[in-house]
Amino acid sequence: MADYIYLLESRLSQAQQHALEKVREIARIKGLTSFLVGGAVRDLTSGSPVRDLDVVVQGNALKLKKDIEKSGGFISGESETTQSFFVDFPGEVRMEIGSTLSATYPKPGKPVYKADTILADLRRRDFTANAMGLSLNQGSYGLLMDPLNGVADIENRELRLVNNYGFIEDPAQMIRAVRLMARLGWQMDERTRSRYETGKEEGYISVMSAWQRNYETEEIFHEEDPLRVISKLESEGWLKLLNPTLGSSKVNASELERLRDIQMQLQIHGIHAEIAAASFPLLTAKLTPKDVASLKKSFIRQGFVRQIDALESEGKAFAAQLSSKEASAPSQAWKLLHATRPEAVLWAAHHVKAAGVQNKLKAFYTDWPQARQKIPFTLMQEMRITPDLPGYDELVEKLFFEFMDNHLSTVEEQKAFLEPYSPPAPPPPVNLRRARATKKEPKAPKGRKKTAVESEATAVVTPEVAAQPAQEKQEKQKKAVAGKVAPVAAKKAPAPAAKPPAKKVPVKAPAKKAVVKKNPPKKAVVAAKKPAKKVTPAKTVAKKPTPSKKAAPAKKTAVKKTPAKPSPKKAPAKKVAKKKR
Template identity: 65%
Template sequence: MADYIYLLESRLSKDQQHALNVLREIARERGLTIFLVGGAVRDLTSGSPVRDLDVVVQGNALKLKKDIEKAGGIISGESDAGQALFVRFPGSVRLEFGSTLTTTYPKPGKPVSKPAGILDDLRRRDFTANAMALSLNAGSFGLLMDPLNGVADIENRELRLVSNYGFIEDPIRMVRAARLMARLGWGMDEKTQSRYETGKQEGYISAASAFSRGYEAEEVVHEEDPIRVLKRLESEGWLKEIAPFWTAAKANEAELERLRESQTQLQMQGIHPSPAAANFPLLTAKMSAKEIADFKATFPRVGFVREIENLETEAKDLAAQLTAKTAALPSQAWKLLYSAKPEAVLQIAFSSKSSAIQAKFKSFFTEWPQAKQKVPYALMQEMRIVPELAGYDAFVESLVFELMDGKLTDPDHLKAFLEPFSPPAPPPPVHLRRPRAPKKDAKPKGRAKKQAADESGEPSDQAATNSDEAAAEIASSSAPVAAPAPPVAKKAIPAKAAPAKVAVVQPVAAKTAPAKAVKSIAASAPAAKATPLKAAPAKVAKKAVPAKVVPAKAAKKTVAKAVPAKKSAPSKVAPAKSSKASAQKAPAKKQAAKPAPKPVAKAALKKVAAKVPVKAPLKAAAKPAPKPVAKGAKVVAKPAAKKTVPAAKKTAAAKKRR
């Protein structure tokens, strides 16, 4: 359906589309369904030029005669038997408007028609290629109806009878088959060809009606190449049946060819005349006046006869206007030719002997159209004259006429002509920059960060660094260190600040840390209370976590283990045997500041201490401070002595007695 909608919009001329829209509106107002049928659908499907239109409605088409005339259509003839009107619309649109019928043939060549639907109407037609319809109704516009598979025959370029008795029922179909084969270059399928030959031998054509004979004779005149069709009919023997006094020898073949050339030139310039009226005098050039009059009397379209007779008068009037002062300029002559009747333009272009008229037509075909190529579209774009402006097409047309008349040869004159049509330049765009909003959650940097940490009561980065240095010194010493108990904060510390790291050591041995190391630890943790130290190997925590209370039995197996400052991990309890190796791996680098453990309330510590059995602290043997160790030397931590446990029990008993 979409394909045929596209074909209706692209293959038909604007005048043909206008004619169809007029008929569609009339049918809609009357409540009738309307279809495009016959040769128009065939030509749309096959790609041939659409010469005329066949339209039917499901109703009596003769009753719509006045409506068509009010809409601008000219009735050139009618057929009561077929309930059809022959209509001419502006733009040389030839149209046949009829009713959907079903036809029977009691006798050959004498049809009896009755109103019917669109499918029955298609089945009464001559060939399958002509038995197709396109809906022109609003709900189904572009819908193709092809009950007899005419599309397949169009692809095969064949004519196939709808009915096996088609040539018997209506013998004029044999003449029509020969005419279509001459125009389209098609053939007939095998069965149709056999019936065609039988009809010629049996003389079926004798039963054809006078109306049908005159209709086919007129259709020859409307052909684009009538001389070829005329010769084909003459060779088949049909010309003497439809027009006995007419032969191809009586036509002026050379002038017909020249007329076709003039028609082609006009079509290239957008003027589309119907050549039928101009063809008739050339096709009957060697016939007598009486034969011509008798020939015209057989035509079913009386309006077409009037067109033939009035063509010479219309051509003379147009020639007088074209040579007058009102058409002296090229633009004036151009406008006159486009506003005149196309058939009259074709007639004077072909037959006028005036040198002035022929010179103007030569310029019309060759020189004047070049003005369209001189339109300065680049300059117009710079001056903001674009197709989106209102009245753009009319302005371009006026510019073409000025260029055609040779008035805008100078660039300054051209720019002066374009200036009034140039719209004002748009104002420059305004860029509003929004001020950058201050960051609400900006972190303090440098001294401000240190000051903020001091005001909040949290240890600074320097304190964290001192704590890390002290822990590294404890890990490198040969003697185990008795670390202080987990500190108890005096007040809650905010979670955002980064407090110092505190080394937590579990009590294992009775030996104490050197005095310098203990002092450095105490200096690095100002917020912690001084608590009694328990003898244990040195242990540096990777990550500051709350200290755990370890029973005395587990303390025997713990050992200090130094952890690098880059990697942070929770402290683990290691067996005593691995203390020697772990002490060797402890680097002397500074550890980065880590988040401080959350403060532990005093009440919570008391509860934990009550549950865990506490043994008396071991006596710390007084030893001299260790000798300074050179850089790069390995330090080995000695394991704690097992005999320190009884001494710790004695110390605890002594404290109780005090």
């Protein structure tokens, strides 16, 4: 099912929404429930243009007349029998406001109305597609009421009678069916069509009241394409019963078509004009003045007649303003076109032949709208002028008019124009996190200077000392292997008994060498300690901020002296070994 809240917001024009909101609020203040019914709901559901609005309230709608007039509505007609009246709101919004009623027909064509509920009001209507309503009340806004399944007939594009005796009780429904078929392109369902043909043959139309006849005649002039409706009614034989002076032959068809083209051009550029008042002289172009006067007098909405009579003078006044110096600039002419009543603009565009007026209208259709494409949105973004700023739309309109008048041709001029609207640059982001404080290395106490140097010296020597157990293990393994090899050799060669001691001597010699090798590292430790003692007296070095720099020379002296001293001491060790032999 369609979302009717969305349809009310998207399918209705801004003027229609404002008018509907005014009526809804007035009814709420008066304590009356209100509903949108009839053709407006049908057009919302089917997707057709919503031409007029029908609103009913549960109560006497005539009590709302004064409040409606205070809110800006113009009362164009009323009917005490149906407790309804017709209103024209600004923006060319036509509305009929009535009461929820039920109807009975003691005789054909003579209804008796009484106040009733909204559902009873929907069931008394002509066709199921028109028997639908939308709630306009708080708590149920947009709720659809469709007691006769009119949505299904809208999908099938069919007109189905609500009451099987509808054409007999209210013969005006036959004329209404033809008018809706001409406008919407729908057809009557099979049963409705058979009853319609029976009504034509039996002459049901003869009991139609004069009020209904005048109402249906006036509705022809409010159609979007009145000539098509006139032709359809004429072919069905109903037009001569409504008003014998009317006919398709009495219409200025070529000018009527040109008027409709102008209306479409104006709508494209935001000027929505109601064509009814402007088309009336063309639809009655070949009627005598007496017939025209009689036709106007028969209309239910006499306010519509006043609009027809005043339209020519309004159109001429607008044409004079458009040709004056007040509208010499394109932006001034543009503002004047949008400030004038749309019907007056439509009349002037169709009837006034002056070159100044027509040239400006042509520029309004083609040239002036191109200025909107020159608006420098990229530059505005660079200058921090974004749509979320207050007054952004007004600024865009000012730029549009400036470009329309051929101003701001250079980037420098555009920047100068936009500078007052540019907000200041945002401040840099504040970093709330504190920077970490640099850790200062603690100064070594003066009494511990020597120990630091000694620890570095020992750190250099300790790898050699740590290697001593590994060397001892290797020597023990060599001795064990040599011990095993010697007995085997003795068994194989028993003769030379004195040789084994000779062989053992070189085996012992490495052991003695190993003992000698153990001594140099110890001396290296001593040697390392001696230069350390020499380095420590340099008290001037202790003034430097870090103790690591003091230890650096100690490392170098230790590394340089350790390999130098063991080499000369190995030579006397060998001599001692020879002396022992």
